[in-house]
Amino acid sequence: MLGLKARDSASQERIRDILDGRDKSLGYWVALALHGLILLTAIAFAVSTVPELPEHARIILTWFERIAVAIFMFEYFLRIFAAKHPMHYIVSFWGIIDLLAWMPSLFMTAGGTVALRLLRLMQMVRILKVIRYxxxxxxxxxxxxxxxxxxxxxxxxxxxxxxxxxxxxxxxxxxxxxxxxxxxxxxxxxxxxxxxxxxxxxxxxxxxxxxxxxxxxxxxxxxxxxxxxxxxxxxxxxxxxxxxxxxxxxxxxxxxxxxxxxxxxxxxxxx
CATH class of the missing domain: 1.10.287.70 (Helix Hairpins)
Incomplete structure (x- = not known):
């Protein structure tokens, strides 16, 4: 049991190092990929506001947003799993930012123009994730x-x-x-x-x-x-x-x- 716990702890630390860009083999590439994803989601959001955008382009942007949300969601729960103190991470500044990076997109179908605009604005919080990397x-x-x-x-x-x-x-x-x-x-x-x-x-x-x-x-x-x-x-x-x-x-x-x-x-x- 002690060996399993030590191995578990080491694997969690490795995951933290990879996600935070500190790991020598994978950290740089993971940070670069997340940087690129954040930048692309910001560009995609700006493009989606163009009124005369073709329908097929809107469909592509919608699917891209769904894939990005899935990646951010996976990263969030992976960070919870790898955190030394999961609750501390959840209520921390970065935990809230990581949550807001994907959760508003799940409620984009909420009724009301004001609510929709607020959710769209909250989506842009994910840009702050760049600071982490x-x-x-x-x-x-x-x-x-x-x-x-x-x-x-x-x-x-x-x-x-x-x-x-x-x-x-x-x-x-x-x-x-x-x-x-x-x-x-x-x-x-x-x-x-x-x-x-x-x-x-x-x-x-x-x-x-x-x-x-x-x-x-x-x-x-x-x-x-x-x-x-x-x-x-x-x-x-x-x-x-x-x-x-x-x-x-x-x-x-x-x-x-x-x-x-x-x-x-x-x-x-x-x-």
Whole structure:
């Protein structure tokens, strides 16, 4: 029984390594195939929205979607089987993403336009699966996790600035343009596109006070929304340094181990 359990554990670990792309023989090819499948499903979904698409093309896309769903479903249950703690995986972020990669397609026949659109939108969650198989994206994900507190503080400040901007432009422009800046909630749209320096031009200030206020908001927007890029870049560089140090430690330890074995071999030969 103990031998069977050990063999079971080893096979489960091998499956995890293959699915996560760590296995030396099959990991790369499995990750590449899943990458390609995710990309093709995204392209297929975009093509399926073309109104004048021929009927035979829609049938091909439908069958391709069914095959992709079957593969994603098989991968999901295989991960549950191979997980050290299946329930931890099921309720984890990646477990939910893997579930949403195939489950919405099973309910695409649900009635109601809103429900159908929501299910179609949830299908696109499978694109996030790419992060699981990309080391660069994994490093970016680690960077986001390491600076999540700083980013949360930034977004709180950004929301506060958006609200203040909406209130300010409402007071400056409401009397002159009551049909555009009808209320503070309606002014939030102007605040968002102005702070992000997009400026669609559908709502612009005409008063002197409104223009001066807008100039101030634009300068603040350029400064405030550049902060996350710096924070994330710093975190990425920090993780890169950690990875390099870890690699150097491994190289040093392997070199020391090799030197020790050489000394041991020489001492035995001398004896």
């Amino acid at each position: 990309s080391r660069a994206l994994q490093r970016l994900s680690r960077a986001f996790v390491s600076v999540h507190a700083e980013l949360a503080l930034f977004y709180i400040i950004a929301l506060f600035l958006i609200y203040i901007s909406a209130v300010g432009i409402y007071f400056f422009e409401h009397e002159v343009q009551p049909e555009i800046f009808t209320s503070v909630p309606a002014s939030l749209w102007w605040a968002i596109v102005t702070l992000t320096t997009v400026g669609y031009g559908d709502a612009i200030p005409v008063t002197l006070g409104g223009k001066l206020f807008t100039s101030l908001i634009l300068f603040m927007g350029m400064g405030v929304f550049a902060v996350p890029a710096g924070v994330i870049t710093s975190a990425l560089v920090g993780h890169e340094i950690e990875d390099i140090e870890e690699s150097l430690e491994k190289i040093e330890s392997s070199a020391e181990e090799k030197a020790y074995r050489d000394r041991l071999r020489r001492s035995k030969s001398n004896d």
